[in-house]
Amino acid sequence: xxxxxxxxxxxxxxxxxxxxxxxxxxxxxxxxxxxxxxxxxxxxxxxxxxxxxxxxxxxxxxxxxxxxxxxxxxxxxxxxxxxxxxxxxxxxxxxxxxxxxxxxxxxxxxx
Amino acid sequence: xxxxxxxxxxxxxxxxxxxxxxxxxxxxxxxxxxxxxxxxxxxxxxxxxxxxxxxxxxxxxxxxxxxxxxxxxxxxxxxxxxxxxxxxxxxxxxxxxxxxxxxxxxxxxxxxxx
Numbered sequence: 377x378x379x380x381x382x383x384x385x386x387x388x389x390x391x392x393x394x395x396x397x398x399x400x401x402x403x404x405x406x407x408x409x410x411x412x413x414x415x416x417x418x419x420x421x422x423x424x425x426x427x428x429x430x431x432x433x434x435x436x437x438x439x440x441x442x443x444x445x446x447x448x449x450x451x452x453x454x455x456x457x458x459x460x461x462x463x464x465x466x467x468x469x470x471x472x473x474x475x476x477x478x479x480x481x482x483x484x485x486x487x
Numbered sequence: 488x489x490x491x492x493x494x495x496x497x498x499x500x501x502x503x504x505x506x507x508x509x510x511x512x513x514x515x516x517x518x519x520x521x522x523x524x525x526x527x528x529x530x531x532x533x534x535x536x537x538x539x540x541x542x543x544x545x546x547x548x549x550x551x552x553x554x555x556x557x558x559x560x561x562x563x564x565x566x567x568x569x570x571x572x573x574x575x576x577x578x579x580x581x582x583x584x585x586x587x588x589x590x591x592x593x594x595x596x597x598x599x600x601x
Contacts, residue, residue, distance in 0.1 A: 380530075382530075396597075409588075409589075411591075415495070416592060416594075418491075418577060418591040418592055418593040418594050419531075419577070419589075419591040420591075421588065421589070424588060464528075466530060466531065468531075468589075475521055475533050475536050475564060476589055477533075478530035478531040479530050479531075480529055480530045481528070481529065481530050483528070
């Protein structure tokens with residue numbers, strides 16, 4: 377089946393740890409995105425990539441890092457510099473003049 | 488500054504009643520417009536989209552939306568709500584300046600009474 381796969385579904389992080397969220401797509405989309413969702417705030421863009429080996433900061437990039445070594449993959453690392461990482465993270469992909477397709481999300485909790 | 492406004496945080500309707508969810512945007516040019524739905528703990532599913540042409544667009548699950556340029560609005564409607572429509576609804580805008588870069592409203596939570 378074509379789609380976007382995010383893993384894991386739930387993730388727990390200790391204070392001071394880096395964690396990496398996985399996002400894989402087999403839709404042959406050029407662009408991929410990471411959004412953060414907090415209650416009552418909608419979705420805010422963290423990073424996006426329009427082509428392999430290139431990515432841009434979104435609105436809330438501080439404390440996050442990404443890589444785009446393959447067209448299919450766009451992992452997000454939540455670093456220890458992100459002071460409030462507990463949130464629901466959504467990955468999406470798209471191409472020119474179409475809508476974005478979303479994964480099922482990863483819920484990250486700091487313990 | 489908020490680019491996409493959904494003025495209703497929470498709406499409650501009875502099953503079978505009509506529904507209208509409001510969305511306004513603040514860009515000068517006509518952007519690409521979308522409505523997404525999200526069930527708890529899930530990703531977002533596209534309901535419908537407007538790129539150009541007919542300003543009344545039909546979507547999945549019996550939803551429709553009308554683009555009104557003069558009001559910078561893209562309101563979502565459904566003539567008769569079903570209990571399974573209870574979810575959170577997001578309006579989103581793509582200004583077209585960057586491929587697929589979406590700006591989201593804060594969402595409207597829909598509760599349906601039986």
